[in-house]
Amino acid sequence: MIARSSFIQRYFQSRTGVIGLIILTLIIVMAIFGPTLYPVDPWDMVSRPLQWPSFGAEAPLGSDVLGRDVLSGLINGARVSLIIGISATAAAVAIGVTVGAVAGYFRGLTDDALMRITEVFQTIPNFLFVIVLVAVFRPSVFTISAAIAVVSWPAVARLVRGEFLSLRQRAFVESCVTIGMSTPRIIFTQILPNCIAPVIVTSSIMIATAILVEAGLSFLGLGDPNVMSWGAMIGFGRQSLRTSWYLTLIPGVAIQLTVLSISFVGEALNDSLNPRL
């Protein structure tokens, strides 16, 4: 208990961490409750095309080339971005932790084999690999999340493997082995909890990266054409950048704020989970 309260205290000592947390909470609340509170379909052509932000009743943040409401796109896009960010990261962490734990615990041939596979994935440029995967399978929220997970697990795997290699040597693990504890139990109840802090920090950054990758894909027109996302909104607005720049600016700022707040939270987590640094 002492450790946990001091962790929270340490977290709230970081000013950027607090700011990040506030912004992130607001975005999450917007993603969850926004579509109910502001029930305008982001694809509906509700107003005059290219109407400037008026902050009035109709299209408060303006409308795009087809007269679609920018505010509604912003709210629904938050949902898509967060779903993809979180699900891709969850999948990547699940794969990465499993691979890393097995490699680090068993070492030897298993380690060699798994690490060579990991290296194959690491040598392919991430974004290009995602583009190829999404182009091969039909772009949808699921395939995009899966593709991002496929390219981002190696980082987690290497991290967890490193931790396991060092923890494996410790006395408490040796004693677990001596008293005859089963291998899965040692891995999941003894070693893993001790290396979870860096994984949490890495995965917070991975969420931010996943959101950026999704935005990049949608910007290039390779996103799920049936859902509104921030990247897609920037893609729509790009053509009229010189005349209706708000179409690019608004979702751009949204992406930036989200990624920035997640980075702040990740950094604060890192500081509070690893007080030695």
Added chain:
Amino acid sequence: MRISCRDRLKLLGGVGVLAGLQASGVLSSIDVIGKAFAEDAKKTLRVTIVPEPPILNAAFNTAIMVQQISTKMLDGLLAYDKNFEPLPALATEWKVAGDGLSIQFKLRPNVKWHDGSPFTSADVKYSIEEILKKHHPRGRATFANVSTVETPDPLTAIIKFSKPSPYVMAALSASESPILPKHLYEGNDPPANKFNNAPIGTGPYKFVEWQRGSYITLARNPDYWVKGKPAVESLIVRFIPDAGARAVAFETGELDVGGTDPINLADLERIKTLPNLAVTTEGYAMCGAMYYFEFNMRDPQFKDVRVRQAIAHAINRDFVAKNVWFGYGSAATGPISQKLAKFYTADVPKYPYDKKKAEALLDAAGYPRKAGGVRFKITHDPSTYSEQYRRFAEYFKQAMRMIGIEVDLQNSDAATFQRRIWTENVYQTASYGIFNMPDPTIGVQRMYWSKNIRKGVPYSNGSGYSSPEMDALLEAGQNEIDVAKRREIFNKMQVLAMTDLSIIPIINVDYTTVYNKRVKGLTEDLEGVFGTFANIALA
């Protein structure tokens, strides 16, 4: 001045970049452009073509960027006025035989190829028989009925047909059917000939240099067959991949002419207000560019014509023209472009925007709104080449939702799109841009003719539409030599196409050309940027 370690590194990097640039040719292109500025600006025309062509000879590749560069060097037998009537080019006189089975051409005397050899009827014979009929993507169909080209003397060529082929007279421009030098092509593999990338022609400009990824330079042909033309001394074609950068180049006066939408349509309003620049939609009549929406007629969902009619009634084509194409297009009424005035008729079944009627048609066809207000679900594949196509697909999805049809959009790359539509036929509905060309037999027949249901051939009859009546009309139109009768046949064809509605024509697309007002004579040519540029002058 103190130079820190980091500054030194930067300097080193800079030197490296400079060397790299020089090696890659970027710097030398700046040199060329710099020189061009230094020379009399009145004599250098700076053009951009989007994107860079893969080859410079339109006989082997009919892509719009190839046609824009090929025509400056390679001539055709004919040119055309704004009513599509033939004008002399390499041929000075022509006579179509009464039975339509031959066309006799008198060729222009004293014309020389850029390498100094004389141009003769042998070149015409070789070009039509060996190049256009065998290697030209559309020529295989256009010249299919050509049995031989007779050359009684060096300045006479007679094309002989096995069946009357009146549409050939519309396909002899420099952009569609360039005449190539026999002496440089004979005996080797024509599509791989090195002169395809450095053409030797009879046209107003001679090839000088092609710095790939950067620019092409052409120089005035002093022996051009119109004395005193062209007025332009040198022509530089620059390749600038980004539309925003092209806009800046036009604004700063670094570019004079650019065709086929060089600047984002959304940005044109701003460009139009600039004092030195102008925007025109003229010069694309020969293309007859359209945007088609197509049903897969094999799909049971679309067996009932009322379903197809309902969808046609639910698409607001005026809205699409105004907002998706930013006004650079007009609502289409039939399969033949309004620009093809010789054949176009407005007197066809019409499907005005009417949601109520669309819903009534769907109800009558046995597709009532079910739970959630959805009648049925379909997929839609938009073509991939332009932003406008994607915007249209998004519009279509919303428009269909209003009448209770749920649309699942399919995003894919160009190769997948073509495979889904024309090879595997696995789509339900699709939309794509299409060229009518100057004659419906060349550009429109392919989309409706049941004998043109050919797997793996893009822009053939992909919908699988098959009607004996339509086939009979198209085949009659192909061989009819009487102009009035032919027009009547195509009128009937347009009525039938809009009755059966395998394709809903959406938009007559207006391509745009942006040019500096110092360029004179650009819009006088029917072909605009596809023309020879022989009559262009710089003020």
